[in-house]
Amino acid sequence: MFTERASLAERTFLYRVIDFRSPQEFQLRYSGWWFRQTVQVSGITVWSKISWLDIDRTVRFSLPESIDPHGRDGRIEIDFSRGLQIRRFRVWIDDQLIYDEVT
Incomplete structure (x- = not known):
């Protein structure tokens, strides 16, 4: 895992909670x-999609x-790897990589 701006708070199958310190302080939740699929930033839903047939990468x-x-x-x-296990999870703000998790 590469990051100096964030810490992984929780990780399970198809779920991540990451606490960011920079460029702003917030919590990102992906489910x-x-x-x-939903993405919440500090409890505010900023993106969601019903993914019956295809999961957005x-x-x-x-x-x-x-x-x-x-x-x-x-x-x-x-x-994703086989079985929909998250193999790599990256978060960008503008064009700056702020979180990179490789499992």
Whole structure:
């Protein structure tokens, strides 16, 4: 795992909770449970999708104004292994990699 800006708070199958310290302080929660993918930033849903047939491997969202008044763009990239185990989980804010987890 590479990061100096965040720490992994919780990790299970298709689920991550990451606490970020920089560029802003917030908690990111990703869930892919029960055919629904959601991303929450400090409790605010910033992206969701019903994923009956296909799980998105790239998720794009904007940080809420309460976290970042500039409304920067975020992106999550997920690589899966067989059985939908998360092999790599990366978080970007604008074009800056702020979290990179390899399992």
